[in-house]
Amino acid sequence: MGNILKNIKNALLNRNTVTILAVLAGVVVLWFFYNMTVNNAINPQRVPVATRNITAKEMITSEDFEYVEINSGFLESANIITNASQLVGYYVKNETSIVEGAMFYREQVVERSELKEREQETLPDGYTIYWLQVDNTSTYANSIYPGDKIDLWLKAEVDGQFIYDEFINSIEVVSIKNSSGANVFDTQTSSEPAWLSFAVTFEMAEYLELIDRITENRMEVYPVPRNKLYTTEGAEVSYSNELLLQMIDSYAGFTPGSTTTE
DSSP: OHHHHHHHHHHHHSHHHHHHHHHHHHHHHHHHHHHHHHHHHHOEEEEEEESSOBOTTOBOOGGGEEEEEEEHHHHTTSOBOOOGGGTTTOEEOTTOOBOTTOBOBGGGEEOGGGOOOSGGGGOOTTEEEEEEEOOTTTTTTTOOOTTOEEEEEEEEEETTEEEEEEEEEEEEEEEEEOTTSOBGGGOSSOOOOOEEEEEEEHHHHHHHHHHHHOTTTTOEEEEEOOOHHHHHSOOOOEESOHHHHHHHHHHHTOOTTSSOOO
16 A cells, blocks of 8 residues: 555656646636537527417417527627517517518517607607608619618709709618508518608708609709618708708799698
8 A cells, every 4th residue: 555655656756747738627627618619609599489470560479489498608799689578568569570481680670669650759859751762773782771871862954964962961761662652661472662762851852853843954853762760860951052952942933831741
């Protein structure tokens, strides 16, 4: 027994043995922390997913979702609802929808009081709705969304020359509807935009309606989207080019405020 202890003691005092043991200990520690990190990253977590297609303004019930397991690491970068208490009795937000099998994102689900029943509820004081006829091409493959702030450009022919310039900037899109009058983003089926509605001042609505009626100069208004920073920075709606206003006035014999927009 004494010889065994003596041999062990001598081995531990040997520099090579100590180095090997230190390396092995380091490997064990690295292996332990690696496995702990991997397990934390792939540790599955149960989240609710839709059991049917749920369209805008529908109330969510306990029968509308079931649970699946997903990588918990994904939840750290996604704003996903994980608890049934945040779903049951809530509503799908206006102009969005949740497809069968999809997870529920927090920005898609609101309380009943947060639903907007009519376009007019989104309008600030002193503004009205203006409708612009569009198609899939003029909306850049339906890439314009409700709440976006975009610019309106005017195209016109004057004395045989074409003018194409920014007319109104930072105008807010209220809704996008198809040819049947349904909100494009309220339905699951493919739906092409036919009309954009905007929040504009009464005077701007008068000018835009005049453009629709001026035919001799082939005046047309086009939507031009901008980036998300432009949408969220909260700039005031304003005219971009006073010369365009003067041109419209001259062809229409118009005095701002001379007509009434309902």
